[in-house]
Amino acid sequence: MALLRYLLKRLFGLFLVVFGIVTILFFILNLTPGDPARLLAGFEATEEDVETIRKALGLDRPLHERYLRYMLNLLRFDLGNSLRTGTPVIEEVLARLPNTILLAVSSMSLALVIGIPLGILAAVKNNSIIDYLVLIFSIIGNSIPIFWLGLMFIVLFSVKLHLLPAGGSGTPLHLILPSITIAIYLSSYIVRFTRASILEVLNQEFVRYAFSKGLPRNIVLYKHVLRNALIPVLTISGLQFGALLGGAPITETVFAWPGIGKYIVDSIFAKDYPAVQGSVFIFALAYALVNLITDLLYVIVDPRVKLEGGEESE
Amino acid sequence: MNETLRLLLKHKGGLIGLCIVLGSVITALLSNFITPYNPYDADLNRALQSPSIKYPLGTDEQGRDILSRIIYGSRFSLFIAFTSVAIGALIGIPIGLISGYYGGWMDYIVQRITDILLALPGIVLALALVAILGPGLMNLIIAIGIGFIPTYIRLTRGVTLQVKSMEYIVAAKMLGLSNFRIIFRHILPNILPPLTVQLTLHIGSAILGAAGLGFLGLGVQPPHPEWGAMIGTGRSYIFRAPHLVLFPGLALFLVVLGFNLLGSALQEILDPRLRRG
Numbered sequence: 324m325a326l327l328r329y330l331l332k333r334l335f336g337l338f339l340v341v342f343g344i345v346t347i348l349f350f351i352l353n354l355t356p357g358d359p360a361r362l363l364a365g366f367e368a369t370e371e372d373v374e375t376i377r378k379a380l381g382l383d384r385p386l387h388e389r390y391l392r393y394m395l396n397l398l399r400f401d402l403g404n405s406l407r408t409g410t411p412v413i414e415e416v417l418a419r420l421p422n423t424i425l426l427a428v429s430s431m432s433l434a435l436v437i438g439i440p441l442g443i444l445a446a447v448k449n450n451s452i453i454d455y456l457v458l459i460f461s462i463i464g465n466s467i468p469i470f471w472l473g474l475m476f477i478v479l480f481s482v483k484l485h486l487l488p489a490g491g492s493g494t495p496l497h498l499i500l501p502s503i504t505i506a507i508y509l510s511s512y513i514v515r516f517t518r519a520s521i522l523e524v525l526n527q528e529f530v531r532y533a534f535s536k537g538l539p540r541n542i543v544l545y546k547h548v549l550r551n552a553l554i555p556v557l558t559i560s561g562l563q564f565g566a567l568l569g570g571a572p573i574t575e576t577v578f579a580w581p582g583i584g585k586y587i588v589d590s591i592f593a594k595d596y597p598a599v600q601g602s603v604f605i606f607a608l609a610y611a612l613v614n615l616i617t618d619l620l621y622v623i624v625d626p627r628v629k630l631e632g633g634e635e636s637e
Numbered sequence: 638m639n640e641t642l643r644l645l646l647k648h649k650g651g652l653i654g655l656c657i658v659l660g661s662v663i664t665a666l667l668s669n670f671i672t673p674y675n676p677y678d679a680d681l682n683r684a685l686q687s688p689s690i691k692y693p694l695g696t697d698e699q700g701r702d703i704l705s706r707i708i709y710g711s712r713f714s715l716f717i718a719f720t721s722v723a724i725g726a727l728i729g730i731p732i733g734l735i736s737g738y739y740g741g742w743m744d745y746i747v748q749r750i751t752d753i754l755l756a757l758p759g760i761v762l763a764l765a766l767v768a769i770l771g772p773g774l775m776n777l778i779i780a781i782g783i784g785f786i787p788t789y790i791r792l793t794r795g796v797t798l799q800v801k802s803m804e805y806i807v808a809a810k811m812l813g814l815s816n817f818r819i820i821f822r823h824i825l826p827n828i829l830p831p832l833t834v835q836l837t838l839h840i841g842s843a844i845l846g847a848a849g850l851g852f853l854g855l856g857v858q859p860p861h862p863e864w865g866a867m868i869g870t871g872r873s874y875i876f877r878a879p880h881l882v883l884f885p886g887l888a889l890f891l892v893v894l895g896f897n898l899l900g901s902a903l904q905e906i907l908d909p910r911l912r913r914g
Contacts, residue, residue, distance in 0.1 A: 336752070343753035351769050462650070462901065466894040468845055470852050471868055471886030478879045566758040573760070573849045587761070588853055591768040599768050607756050 326622070333618065337611045344607045345397060348600055349390055402601030407593050412601035416583060420605075422492060423582035426575070427567035430502040434509035435560060439553070441510070442517025447544065449522065457514060464511025473504040473577040490579035501578040505571055509563055516559050521552040554624055561617025565610040644906045651902025657895025665711040672705035676862050685878045695880045697871065699860075703881070706862035707888045713774075713863040714892065718843035721778045722836060725785025730832070732786075733793025734820050738801060747790065754787040763846060767855045777856045781846050785839055792835060796828045830907040837900035841893040848889050864889045 377383050381392070396403065402412040445457035480500060481489035488497050524530060525548060533543045572584030579585070583602055590598035645651040664671070679699035686696040694703040736747040757765070759781075766780035800806060801824070809819050850856035851865025852872075859866055864885040871881030 339749065340752050340756045343750070344756055347753065348765065462894065462897055466841065466890055466897045468848055468865075468868075468886055468889045468893070470849060470865075471882065471889065474868065474872060474875060474882050475886070478875060478882075482876055482879070572764060573853065576853060587764060588855075591764065591855065596768075599765065603757070603761065603765050606761060610758070611756055 329622070330619070333615050337615055340611055341604070341607050345394070345600075345604055346390075348603060349393055352596055352600060353386060353389070397604065402604065403597035405590075405598045406595045407590075407598070412598050413605075415586065415598065416602050416605050419581055419583050419586050422580060423568060423575075423584065426498065426501055426505070426571070426580060426582060427564060429498055430505035430509060431560065431564050431567060433502055433506035434513055434563075437506060438510035438513030439517050439556065442514045442556075443521060443549070445514065445518045446521035446525070454518075457518070461511045461514045464507050464514075467508070469504055469508045469571075470573045470577050472507065473500065473574055476500050476504060477577075490577075492581055497578075497580075501574055501580055504577075505567070505574055509567075512563065513556065513560060517552070517556050520555050521548060524548050524552040554621065557624065558617055558621055561613060561620070565613035565617075568606065568609040568613060641903070641906055645902060648902045648906065650898045651906070654895050654898025654900075654902055657891060658899055661711055661892045661895060662715065664708060665715045668709045668712055672702075672708045674702040674705045676701060676705040676709040677860055678702070679860075685874060685881075687878070688880060694884045695878070697867070697881050698874055698878075701862075703867075703884055706867060707864070707885055710862040710864050710867065710885065710888070711892070713857055713861065714844045714847065714889070717774070717778055717781065717847040717857075718840045721782035721843050721847070722785060722839045724778065724782030725839070726789050726832070726836060728782075729786040729789025730793045730828075733790040734797055734824065734828075736790065737794035737797030738816070738820055738824065744794075748794075751787045751790050754783075755791075759784040759842070759846060760849065763850060764855070767850060772850075772855045772858055774857055777847055777850060780850075781843050784846070785843070788835070788839075789832075792831060793828055796831060797824055800824050800827045834900055834904045834907060837896055837903060841896035841900065844889065844893050844896070 374383075381389060384392075393403075400413055402416070404410065405412050405415055408415070441457050441460070445454045448454055477489045477500065480487045487500055488494075489500075491497055530543060530547055533547050534540075568583075572588050574580070575582045575584035576588050583606065587599060587602045587606075590596075590602065645655065679701050681700055683692075683696050683700040684698055686692055686700075688695040692702050692704065694707065697703055697706070732747060736744045754762070762784045763780040766783060767776060770776035770780065806819060806823060809823055814823075847856055848863070848865030848868070851863045852869040854866075854869055857863035857866050859870060867885040868882050868889075871878075871885070874881050
């Protein structure tokens with residue numbers, strides 16, 4: 324019951340956030356100077372042509388009317404048509420969504436496989452040479468420009484060694500370079516977070532007690548420390564995963580990966596505003612949903628979390 | 638503060654970070670005098686040369702000296718980073734202080750707006766803003782700066798809430814000190830340590846964000862030698878002349894590394910729980 328009430332409250336919050344984003348975007352896009360109809364018609368078009376397009380797009384209607392209609396359409400997931408191709412934006416976005424999800428899942432799995440063991444190792448061997456090496460890896464991963472790292476991988480593995488394709492999609496081989504590039508950046512967070520979280524649990528009373536009872540070190544580590552320490556790691560990974568669904572726009576562009584991120588970038592260059600607006604909407608929705616799912620998992624995994632607040636998403 | 642500096646100089650990572658940061662700031666300030674060639678001086682006769690004694694880092698597709706462009710480019714990266722972080726902090730901190738101190742319905746509204754801004758990660762928010770404002774230096778600074786505002790609101794509000802209920806603040810209220818005075822003289826100083834860490838780390842991410850947008854062609858525009866834009870242009874020549882991409886990227890990496898090393902060293906020093914033996 325408490326879980327259900329919590330869920331409803333969070334869903335309402337999610338609705339408010341997405342509603343807010345869409346509203347802000349709509350008004351900024353529509354109040355900034357620049358005439359989409361003129362842009363679409365091209366510079367040689369006559370005034371009448373521009374007027375026809377304006378009518379066709381509904382741009383001759385007053386602002387509040389356009390806003391209302393836009394919102395009503397959104398409720399039906401009608402995001403308008405792309406100015407470039409004329410196809411509905413929702414179709415264009417949905418066609419690219421699987422690619423973005425594929426890349427997000429593969430790079431997140433890789434990042435967890437690298438990050439969690441390294442973080443555990445660093446924490447258990449606190450202040451050893453291994454700990455320092457892991458820390459150096461984490462700071463480097465956090466400081467490296469990932470688009471540059473991606474390009475360097477292309478130079479090394481595609482241009483020099485001819486091992487992997489430089490860009491595009493279609494085969495599992497295409498997935499390797501972009502996944503590694505994103506995973507290096509992601510795991511630098513996960514490593515640091517896992518290490519800090521485990522160190523914190525190691526210092527807690529019940530763990531010291533378990534040690535002092537004479538329980539073997541490994542049993543304490545697995546049964547008491549890991550289970551408690553990995554919960555916050557789950558949260559941070561969930562948040563990062565949500566961000567990845569935004570399609571890591573830059574990495575997708577580097578590897579010509581046909582996902583939502585690259586679509587947003589291409590749409591910006593084409594001044595295809597419905598496409599930009601629509602993909603940002605889908606993105607905000609996906610991000611908010613992933614956050615919600617992460618929070619729910621958190622509640623299920625850790626029975627100590629109380630459900631009343633629903634606002635402690637700091 | 639002297640204690641912090643002393644610990645920082647003893648901290649290996651912190652010392653390296655401080656040196657890189659100071660070095661890059663000095664380079665940027667002196668860039669007019671120390672570039673071997675004019676960074677904008679094109680000559681197609683010497684285009685795409687590999688590194689040599691004459692041109693230590695080679696020349697780009699228009700024959701411009703890459704070393705000079707990287708030195709001059711440090712101005713763009715640092716200027717954008719410092720100003721955009723300043724925008725985020727100067728708007729976010731006062732809002733967070735007031736929102737946390739007074740609470741109530743105002744706090745509620747501010748927090749919901751913050752939720753909205755936080756619902757889009759920095760790069761997507763910046764992309765959306767640049768799409769609306771158009772590319773260019775000022776728009777880039779605004780787009781990146783706005784992305785930092787919610788983080789500062791959250792951070793400042795969190796610390797304010799913690800400090801607010803402490804005895805000395807309650808005492809200050811009972812003494813009849815004005816709210817303004819309590820906020821700025823008694824609460825703000827408590828927030829400074831975590832803020833210093835956050836500011837330093839944000840400079841690094843602002844540099845990377847600006848470079849990312851520059852790389853896409855949505856940031857500082859050519860012919861200006863912003864590092865991200867240099868990588869973006871160099872990308873077309875990556876098969877023939879990878880040094881066009883290699884060196885600006887190394888410069889970016891080094892400077893961001895400097896700020897991140899400094900930031901995490903400060904974090905360890907200012908937060909005793911993280912201090913190493």
